[in-house]
Amino acid sequence: MLNIADTLYRWCRDARPFALATVVQVSGSAPLPPGTSLAVDADGAVVGSISGGCVEGAVYDLCRQVLDESGAAVRTRFGYSDDDAFAVGLTCGGEIDVLVQRPGSEDQxxxxxxxxHAAQDRPVAVAQVVDGPEDLLGRTLHVHADATTYAGTLGAEHRDQTVAAQARALLRAGHGGRVEVGGGVDTCPEAISVLVHVEAPHPRMLIFGAVDFAAALSQAGRFLGYRVTVCDARPVFATAARFPHADEVVVDWPHRYLAATDVDARTAICVLTHDAKFDIPLLRLALSLPVGYVGAMGSRRTHDDRLDRLRAEGVSQDQLAFLRSPIGLDLGAHTPQETAVSITAEIIAHAHQGSGLPLSRRTGRLHHPVASGALGLVETAVGTAQ
Structure with a gap:
């Protein structure tokens, strides 16, 4: 639902009746991931998309039905129709489960x-019941990153507390997830499945080396949704005018800046200096941190020398195996812009466990499950505290 947060906020603020359709489960290839929503208001206005057009008409009709007739939440599945390519179904061959609900005045x-919060890019997690007793379907609660309390209810205080704790943990991790609660005699006999939608701060891309490649990479990184920092110890090169697409330009020794800044499992570190006096202390530190990606630019000769120096500094073989050097995928890139595409392509492939091969040379499903460290979904089973 957070993909249409701006419009939904206005509708909730104005107490406008609407039906919300949310992708709650995906099997096989599907255009959009779980958590994506479409909404229809009482006037028939539509916002969002859940299938790129494949089943929008049928979902629209379901939304109108929930709005005008039953008011009760409905969960349904859409898949590919072999008999009629124009029938309701996903032509990509996958299946999606969709929950359609009408939020009541309290929920709104x-x-x-x-x-x-989501519309203003402030961290928030919304937990939505997507499977369980009919009277609980669609119920929501939410937590903020800076609050110890929660708002909303899933029907029982002990259940609310458990889900709120899980939602808060996913918010700290920076990605959404699926949480299974209850189902045990000693905990709560009513099992429910909750989809946690997360609006987290943008992942960080730290680019070290104020070079032409950094200018192109900062633009590509920002396009992909990263909060980009360019850092270099040389003030004559590290200027905001040279890197207009960076969110910040820092003049500092790279390893000193990295030691003082915040990183997480989604952070991408790109070392473009290929100068040992900068690279070695920086990479020694970077490879010890719980980040998502570490890459370093340089020739094969530079790479071999870099590995020898890092080993001499005590960097383990397991840490060295995490280093992407020379940085980027083999795209035949020459220009800074092409090199930026090569680097970001490797970051994407690494985050989503992609092969980097042309799709025409692969068989099987096209869409990989989204990795939990990169805006992905995880499944957690927990008992409900008494």
């Missing part, structure tokens, strides 16, 4: 706060 009240 607390959702408005959560959606306002």
């Amino acid at each position: 009240h607390h959702l408005a706060v959560a959606l306002q």
Whole structure:
């Protein structure tokens, strides 16, 4: 639902009736991931998409039905129709489960706060019941990164506390997830499945080396949704004018800046200096941190010399195996812009466990499950505390 947070916030703020359709499960190839939503208001206005057009008409009709008739939440599945390519179904061959609900006035009240946070790019997690007893389907609660309390209810205080704790943990990790709660005699006999939608701070891309390649990479990184920092110890090169697409330009020794800044499992570190006096202390530190990607630019000769120096500094073989050097995929790149595409392609492939091969040379499913360290979904089973 956070993909349409701006509009949903306005509808909730104005107490406008609407139906919300959310992808809650994906099997095989599907255009859009779980958590993606489409909404229809009482006037028939539509916002969002859940299938890139494949089943939008059928989902629209379901939304109108929930709005105008039953009001009860409906969960349904869409898949490919072999008999008629124009029938309701996914031509990509996958299946999606969709939950259609009409948020009540109480849900709208607390959702408005959560959606306002998301629309303003402030961290928030919204937990939505997507499977379980009919009277609980669609129920939501939300938590903020800077709050110890939660708003909304899933029907029982002990269940709310458990889900809120899980949602807060996913928010800290920076990705959404699926949480299974209850189902045990000693905990809670009513099992529910909760989809946690997360609006997290943008992942960071730290580019070290104020060179032409950094200018192109900062533009590509920002396009992909990273918060980009360019750092170099040379003030004559590290200027905002040279890197207009970077969110910040820092003049500092690279390893000193890295030691003082915040990183997480989604952070991409790109070392473009290929100068040992900068690279070695920086990479020694970077390879010891829990980040998502570390790459370094340089020739094969530079790479071999770099590995020898890092080993001499005590960097383990396991740490060295994490280093992407020379940086980037083999695209035949020459220009800084082409090299930026090569680097970002490797970051994407690494984050989503892609092969980097042309799709025409692969068999099997096209869409990989999204890795949990890169805006992905994880499944967690927990018992409900008494």
